[in-house]
Amino acid sequence: MVSTLDLRITATLVLLIYASVLDLRSREINRLAWQSMTGLGLILLIVDLAASKSLALLITAAIILGIAVVFAVSIHYLGLMGGGDAKLLIGLGAMFPTLPPGTYVLPAFFLTVFSNAIIVSLLVPIAFFLRNLGELRGVRSARDFLRLFIAYQKDSKDLGKFETVLDEGQLFINAREVELGETEDTGRIWATPALPFVVFLTLGFIISVLHGDLIAFIF
Known part of the structure; x- marks a missing residue:
C-alpha cells in the first residue's frame, strides 16, 4: 500500500519540476504549483490525522506551516526571493509537517530544502x-x-x-x-x-529526500 509519505514526495517532485519548467521559460510561476502543493498537503494531513488521531501531529503541522508562512513572507519582502518561489516554501511546509527519514540539522523539512538549494546555487x-x-x-x-x-x-x-x-x-x-x-x-x-531558483529548489528537494541536510555532511 502506498504511504502518504510516498504520495507527498511524488506529488511534490512533479509540482516542482512543473514549476521549474515555467521558471526556466519565463522566470515566473503560476499559482497552480504552490496552491496544489499546499492543498494536497492539507488533505494528506487530514488522512494522517484520521489514521493516527494524534493531537501532537496536528500541533506540529500548525507550527511548521506557521513558520513557513512567516519565513516565506519575510524573505520575499526583504527582496531575497520572488513571490512565487517564496510561496513554494509555504507549500513545502504544508506538504511536510514532519521530517522524512534522513539526517537532519534543521527542524523543518522546508528549511532543509531551502538550505540545500542555497548550497547548490553557490x-x-x-x-x-x-x-x-x-x-x-x-x-x-x-x-x-x-x-x-x-x-x-x-x-x-x-x-x-x-x-x-x-x-x-x-x-x-x-x-x-x-x-x-x-x-x-x-x-x-x-x-x-535572474536565476531560476525553483530549479535549485527542486535539486534541493531531491537531495533532502535522498540524504537530508547537506549541512550535516559539510560540517
Whole structure:
C-alpha cells in the first residue's frame, strides 16, 4: 500500500519540476504549483490525522506551516526571493509537517530544502568568478572583487531578457524591484542573470529526500 509519505514526495517532485519548467521559460510561476502543493498537503494531513488521531501531529503541522508562512513572507519582502518561489516554501511546509527519514540539522523539512538549494546555487558564483578571472587586473576594491562572483561584463546591446544591469558599486538586486532585459546604458556593462531558483529548489528537494541536510555532511 502506498504511504502518504510516498504520495507527498511524488506529488511534490512533479509540482516542482512543473514549476521549474515555467521558471526556466519565463522566470515566473503560476499559482497552480504552490496552491496544489499546499492543498494536497492539507488533505494528506487530514488522512494522517484520521489514521493516527494524534493531537501532537496536528500541533506540529500548525507550527511548521506557521513558520513557513512567516519565513516565506519575510524573505520575499526583504527582496531575497520572488513571490512565487517564496510561496513554494509555504507549500513545502504544508506538504511536510514532519521530517522524512534522513539526517537532519534543521527542524523543518522546508528549511532543509531551502538550505540545500542555497548550497547548490553557490556553484553559480564560483562559475562567474572563473569566467571573470581575466577581470582581476581591474579590481581596485573589495566591491570590485565581490562583483566578480555575481556578474559579468558584456555589451549593453547584448543584454538578455533574463538579465539585469548591475550599477556601479551595486552588489545586491532586490527580487521585488528587478527589471529584466532593460537598460539605458551603452557600451560595456556588468550584467547579472535572474536565476531560476525553483530549479535549485527542486535539486534541493531531491537531495533532502535522498540524504537530508547537506549541512550535516559539510560540517
